[in-house]
Structure formats: structure tokens, C-alpha cells
Amino acid sequence: MEVPLLPQQAKGFAFFRRLAFPLRIFLLLLLISTVLVAALGQYLSASFEDYLTRHVRDMAMNQAKIIASNDSVVEGVKNRDSARLAAIAHKLADGSDFDYVVIGDRHSIRLYHPNPAKIGYPMQWTKPGAMEKGESYFITGKGSIGMAMRAKTPVFDEHGQVIGVVSLGYLVSKIDSWRLDFLLPMAGVFVLILIILLLLSWLFAAHIRRQMMGMEPRQIARVVRQQEALFGSVFEGLIAVDPEGHITAINRNARRMLGLASPGRQWLGQPICDVVQPCSFFTDKIAEKRQDVICTFNGLSVIANRGAIRSGNEMLGAIISFRSKDEISTLNAQLTQIKQYVESLRALRHEHLNWMSTLSGLLQMKEYDRVLEMVKGESQAQQELIDSLRASFDDRQVAGLLFGKVQRARELGLSLKIVEGSQLQQLPAGLDSTEFAAIVGNLLDNAFEASLRNPQGDNIIELYLSDEGPEVIIEVGDHGCGVPVGLGDAIFDQGVSTKRDEASEHGIGLYLISSYVGRCGGVITLEDNAPCGALFSVFIPKVKLTDATASHDFDS
Known part of the structure; x- marks a missing residue:
């Protein structure tokens, strides 16, 4: 009682x-x-x-x-x-x-x-x-x-x-x-x-x-409950490790993506190398912050971020967040397609308005023969471009990308020339259509931007794409403003951009390209393109030489 x-x-x-x-x-x-x-x-x-x-x-x-x-x-x-x-x-x-x-x-x-x-x-x-x-x-x-x-x-x-x-x-x-x-x-x-x-x-x-x-015990208890709720509600996988590489926290989505059994408490205190393979991202230089790194965890291709956990000057460990690259790739494909549709529609609308204005003027002037000739010529040019792309590039997503870029270049007052002999019958191992199209599209977008920044250039962008040898070769040359002196290899690092005066630019395009290429054991070279401009060359082996954790090699 x-x-x-x-x-x-x-x-x-x-x-x-x-x-x-x-x-x-x-x-x-x-x-x-x-x-x-x-x-x-x-x-x-x-x-x-x-x-x-x-x-x-x-x-x-x-x-x-x-x-x-x-x-x-x-x-x-x-x-x-x-x-x-x-x-x-x-x-x-x-x-x-x-x-x-x-x-x-x-x-x-x-x-x-x-x-x-x-x-x-x-x-x-x-x-x-x-x-x-x-x-x-x-x-x-x-x-x-x-x-x-x-x-x-x-x-x-x-x-x-x-x-x-x-x-x-x-x-x-x-x-x-x-x-x-x-x-x-x-x-x-x-x-x-x-x-x-x-x-x-x-x-x-x-x-x-x-x-x-x-803090009071009730405050600590509240923080722990908040941490558990936060870990459980975050869609990404989260794993925290101590400086010795032992797991201190892991959420449900991380266990689901890595194929680990529940409950999560059984994994606490376990060495991360016994749970995740390869584990270098969790143990090597954990004091360094890393962002948007493409890795492979237990056979799953992911995009991972890492941040250090500190208490004053004491290193307590690191927390790693990651998300399946397949989900990112799906979203990227959707955004790429939407962007291509928008660019194509913008170019077609612009060209259509000009074309309709010309037709209206010719009709009012009763130049009927000229109108008929103009209609036939435009239709024939479009069809020839489509036929050429279909014949040279088996991958329809890559062909559609190039068709949209040709239209976009014309709208911007530029000329995109696909070098004779270009072809693509087989994608490199380790890259899907979306990733390969992202490499080509980002290189062309950078060439467009560089050409527009140099009024003295000839506004011509050249693209060479071939898979004749053991490697798939992509070369994009322009006569634009070129790469600023001093950037060199750093141009491929995340956050580095040649468009420093634009707050909306985050330097992610070339970083993603280098991630895709490095994952397949490929190489990117950057050279000056006489008399001005830059020439990017990409060499990707058709057979994958290294796994997703291979280091990237860049030459300039």
C-alpha cells in the first residue's frame, strides 16, 4: 500500500x-x-x-x-x-x-x-x-x-x-x-x-x-527521442560511426537499402567493415567532409554524403547519409527529359513564329511558289537531321538529346556540328542511357555557355562521338571563352564553376561527368582549342575496368 x-x-x-x-x-x-x-x-x-x-x-x-x-x-x-x-x-x-x-x-x-x-x-x-x-x-x-x-x-x-x-x-x-x-x-x-x-x-x-x-536528464531523454524520430523519418539512409569505425546509430532506411535485418539495435557497436562492404567511405579520413560521392555499399550504387561529429576539438565520429543512385537516376532522367522537351518546344516555338511570320508575308505578297519551296525545304532539312541521327546513334535517348541540342543551338544563334563519322552502336559498360546522355548534354551546355561569353568566336560547337575502337570517345570543342587560368584539374571538383558571377551556378555538371567517367575507369582531358576556346575529350572503356570505388584520373 x-x-x-x-x-x-x-x-x-x-x-x-x-x-x-x-x-x-x-x-x-x-x-x-x-x-x-x-x-x-x-x-x-x-x-x-x-x-x-x-x-x-x-x-x-x-x-x-x-x-x-x-x-x-x-x-x-x-x-x-x-x-x-x-x-x-x-x-x-x-x-x-x-x-x-x-x-x-x-x-x-x-x-x-x-x-x-x-x-x-x-x-x-x-x-x-x-x-x-x-x-x-x-x-x-x-x-x-x-x-x-x-x-x-x-x-x-x-x-x-x-x-x-x-x-x-x-x-x-x-x-x-x-x-x-x-x-x-x-x-x-x-x-x-x-x-x-x-x-x-x-x-x-x-x-x-x-x-x-x-542539460537535465529529461532534456537528454528528449534529445534522444528526437534523434530516434529524426532518424526514422529521414528518407535517406543514415549511419553514424565512432572514430574506431563502430556503428553508433543506423536508421530503418539504411538497413532496408543495405539488406540488413531488423531490429537496428543488434548492429550497434558492430565494426562497420563487418556490415558494409566496401567500408572505406566510413573509415578513411572521416574528419573530412564529403558531399555527393558515388559509392557502392553492399552492391548498391549510392550517392553518399559524410559529415564529422565533433565536441569542441574532440572527434566523436561521423554521420553518413546516402540514397540509392537508381532513385537519383530516375529523377535525373525525368528532369533531363523535361528539360529537353522545354528546350525543344522553346526552339520550335521561336522558329515556328519566325517561320509563320515569313509565310504570312509571302502569302500577302502572293509569292505562292516561294511559300511552297520554303515549306518543302524546311521539312526536308528536319527529316534529314532526324534520319542522320537515327542512322548514326542506336540509342534513341542520345539521338533525341542531340536533336534537341541542335535546335537549342540554332535558337541561341549557335551552330552545333556533329563531326562526320560520329556513331554510337554500344554504350560503355557501367553507364545507362540517362547517364551517358547526361555526360554529352553537360559538355554541350558548357560549350554553349562558353561560346555565348566570347563575342569574337565563330559560334560553332563541334561534337565527335565514336565507339569504333575499344573505347567510346566523346570530344566537344568550342571557340568560346575557354577555362580560366588556374582552375586546371579543379574544374572537375564539386562547387567549382567557370561562371563565378552567377549565384545560381553550383559547379555540379563537370563533377557529375567526372564521377560517371571515373566510375567506369575512363579519363577526361582538357585542352586549349586554337585559336580560342576549350576541347574536352572523354575516353570510356567499353568494358568496365574498375568498380564504383575506383579513383578518378584527370589530365589537363
Whole structure:
């Protein structure tokens, strides 16, 4: 049955709970330390008092028996010689620590007493029947000299008959002084121990405060719950590792994509290299931030990001987020197709409006033969381009891309020339139509931009694409503004762009190209294209030479 708290107790507990957690820890440790020190002091004090009592009793009894067996004392008692007994008692007292000794006859009548006026009177605190039995005993009480602990033992003659009694006493005040001589230093030691425990408790509370970053337990619990909810709600896969490469957190989507069994707790603390292969992205230089890196985890092609977890200058590990590249590729394909449709429609609309204006003027001028010739010529040019692309490029997505780029170049006032002999019968291993089209499309887009930035150029962009040899070759040349001096190989790094004055440019195009090409073991070269401009050359083996984690090689 639960005992209800009194109002004062409830208020006290409420006040205690409002205190900061480190302060509560300190107060609890202080209370426990005080109780333990007090209990230990009480135990030691009781133990010493018990020891001191036994020691005094044993010592008093031994001394009393020694005195009772002394021949001079026996003779003095037998002859009732008080003067002789007094001389002996004074001599014994000089070399001993007992407070007094009293000697009596067999009827407990005092023959010697430190106070001569007490001689001849009966001894106090006697045990009835003890003398007749020749029994030694110990008794505590207030006698003629004061409160004392007494040892009484009989005096025997040479025939073994009881002829007297010796009473030897230690005053309680003297025993108390011995007790204080021991307890006072011990109390000082306990106070010192309590102060040390107080300091250690404060240091421990401060350590707890630092480890908890100043947060209360309920705040930490809330952060943990928020982290669990965040990990579970993020669509990407998330894995956190410590500096030694052990898993500290993993969410459901990461387990699903990597083919790991549930629940996730069984993977915590496991070496990441035993769970994910290859694991270099999780363990190599984890202090470095990496973004949008194409990797392979457990056979799944992913795009991964990595960020370091730090506490001040201390490295706590890293968190890796990744998403299936197939999902990105699908989205990229959809966006690429939409972009191509929009560009084609824009070009066709622009050209259609100009063409319709021309037709309207010719019709109003009644130049009917010219109108018929113009219609036939335009239709024939479009059909020839389509037939040429279909004949040279088996991949319809690549062919459609090139048709759209030709129209886009014409709209921009440029001329895209596909070099004679270009062909594509087979895509390189490791690249699908969307990825290959992304490589060609990004190179052409960059050439368009560079040509428009150079008014002195001839506005001609040349494309050569061939798969005749063991490699698929892509060459895109322009007579534009070229690549700025100093960029060199850095042009392929993420975030690097030649269009520095445009805030919307993020330098992702050439980075994606280098990722695709490097994944297949290919090479990109960048050269000057005389008299001005740049020539990008891409060489991709038809047979994949390295896996998705192979390093990229760039020459300039």
C-alpha cells in the first residue's frame, strides 16, 4: 500500500526536483558521505569503547590477582597489619596506573584504604557468597572514592583458605579521558575524510555537468527521442560511426537499402567493415567532409554524403547519409527529359513564329511558289537531321538529346556540328542511357555557355562521338571563352564553376561527368582549342575496368 506524502514532504520533494541535476547529485553524495562517515564513526567508537572496557577489566583483574598473591600482602592480611599493607600499597601505586587499591579481611572489613578514616569499615559493592567460594569478580559502581570499575579477588593463605580480599579500581573519569584521547583524533580524521568526500562529490558533479553538456536528464531523454524520430523519418539512409569505425546509430532506411535485418539495435557497436562492404567511405579520413560521392555499399550504387561529429576539438565520429543512385537516376532522367522537351518546344516555338511570320508575308505578297519551296525545304532539312541521327546513334535517348541540342543551338544563334563519322552502336559498360546522355548534354551546355561569353568566336560547337575502337570517345570543342587560368584539374571538383558571377551556378555538371567517367575507369582531358576556346575529350572503356570505388584520373 502506497503511503501518501505529507504536504511538507511533497513541497520538499518538489523543491528538490527543481534543483539542477548535478546539484542534486552533489547533495545526494554529500548526504550519503555524511551518513557513512557518521555510521563508521559510531561503529569505531562503540568498538573502541567495548575494547577499552574489556582491556581495563582484564588489566584490573590481573593486577588485583598479582597483589593478592604477594607474600607480603598475604602476611599483612593474616596479621591484620594495616601499616605494612599501607607501605606495600604505596609502593605498588607508584609503578602502576590504577587509581586505588583497598585490602580487607575475610569479612570484607577494610584493613587498608587510601583514606585512613575508612579503615575498619565494611567494603562496598561486595558480591554475596563470593568470598566463601573464593570467587573473583568485577563490578562497577559509585564507591567511597567515586564512580569506578573494580576488580575484586580473594587472598588465600598457604593452606588455600580465604583470609582476605583485594579490591583494585579504575575511576570512570580516567577511563573517559582515555576514550577522549582516542576519539578526538579520530573525529578529526573523520572530519578530514568528510571534507575530502565533499570535494570529490563536487568534482564528480562538475564532471557529470560537463558530460551532460549542462542539460537535465529529461532534456537528454528528449534529445534522444528526437534523434530516434529524426532518424526514422529521414528518407535517406543514415549511419553514424565512432572514430574506431563502430556503428553508433543506423536508421530503418539504411538497413532496408543495405539488406540488413531488423531490429537496428543488434548492429550497434558492430565494426562497420563487418556490415558494409566496401567500408572505406566510413573509415578513411572521416574528419573530412564529403558531399555527393558515388559509392557502392553492399552492391548498391549510392550517392553518399559524410559529415564529422565533433565536441569542441574532440572527434566523436561521423554521420553518413546516402540514397540509392537508381532513385537519383530516375529523377535525373525525368528532369533531363523535361528539360529537353522545354528546350525543344522553346526552339520550335521561336522558329515556328519566325517561320509563320515569313509565310504570312509571302502569302500577302502572293509569292505562292516561294511559300511552297520554303515549306518543302524546311521539312526536308528536319527529316534529314532526324534520319542522320537515327542512322548514326542506336540509342534513341542520345539521338533525341542531340536533336534537341541542335535546335537549342540554332535558337541561341549557335551552330552545333556533329563531326562526320560520329556513331554510337554500344554504350560503355557501367553507364545507362540517362547517364551517358547526361555526360554529352553537360559538355554541350558548357560549350554553349562558353561560346555565348566570347563575342569574337565563330559560334560553332563541334561534337565527335565514336565507339569504333575499344573505347567510346566523346570530344566537344568550342571557340568560346575557354577555362580560366588556374582552375586546371579543379574544374572537375564539386562547387567549382567557370561562371563565378552567377549565384545560381553550383559547379555540379563537370563533377557529375567526372564521377560517371571515373566510375567506369575512363579519363577526361582538357585542352586549349586554337585559336580560342576549350576541347574536352572523354575516353570510356567499353568494358568496365574498375568498380564504383575506383579513383578518378584527370589530365589537363
